[in-house]
Amino acid sequence: MSFDAKRTQVAQGAYDFARYFTSSFEAVRFGRAVPRRAELAAPEGMSTGGGRAARQAIVLVPERPGPPNLTVGWVEVSARRAQLRTHRALAAVHRARFKDRLLDIDEESYRAFLDQASQLLAACGVGVGLDDDAAPISQRPPPQPAAPRQSSHVLNYFAVGFVAFVLGAFAGGLAVYARFVGF
Numbered sequence: 001m002s003f004d005a006k007r008t009q010v011a012q013g014a015y016d017f018a019r020y021f022t023s024s025f026e027a028v029r030f031g032r033a034v035p036r037r038a039e040l041a042a043p044e045g046m047s048t049g050g051g052r053a054a055r056q057a058i059v060l061v062p063e064r065p066g067p068p069n070l071t072v073g074w075v076e077v078s079a080r081r082a083q084l085r086t087h088r089a090l091a092a093v094h095r096a097r098f099k100d101r102l103l104d105i106d107e108e109s110y111r112a113f114l115d116q117a118s119q120l121l122a123a124c125g126v127g128v129g130l131d132d133d134a135a136p137i138s139q140r141p142p143p144q145p146a147a148p149r150q151s152s153h154v155l156n157y158f159a160v161g162f163v164a165f166v167l168g169a170f171a172g173g174l175a176v177y178a179r180f181v182g183f
Helices: 009-024 087-097 107-122 153-181
Strands: 036-040 055-062 070-077 081-085 129-130
Touching: 009 036, 009 055, 036 070, 070 087, 070 107, 081 087, 081 107, 107 129
Parallel strands: 081 129
Antiparallel strands: 036 055, 055 070, 070 081
């Protein structure tokens, strides 16, 4: 493991995990016409913003330049969660993106990769979910926004009142002390 002093702890952990994941699948190849290898993208910057920008793409990268990368999932090391696309979901996304090209990755070898990747991630304490949605991304409903947090106004009023009481008690005590001491 190399340590780059400029990276934050979360970014360094994600960088090291990307190297480990990619090296674990170094000898595995997918595809008939275009051989591809699995890679976990390393974080681009020196910080992930405390984990907010820590999502790393799992991609199948072609051995030769030209064909596009295929994103097959993602990992968030800091949150210890990951999601992988099934062959059916990958084929649907590929069909929506590249209408004239067939996906040349056979289902059996891809399923073996999913099993290996799931086992590796689970062994590292990362929870794995499978995306089996065959609907093209453009037809999927947009994700629902998170409900805004409703903070308790009573707690805020209590905190302000408490601070005012403490300041008043301090000022009153200081006035009594000044009267007795005489300044």
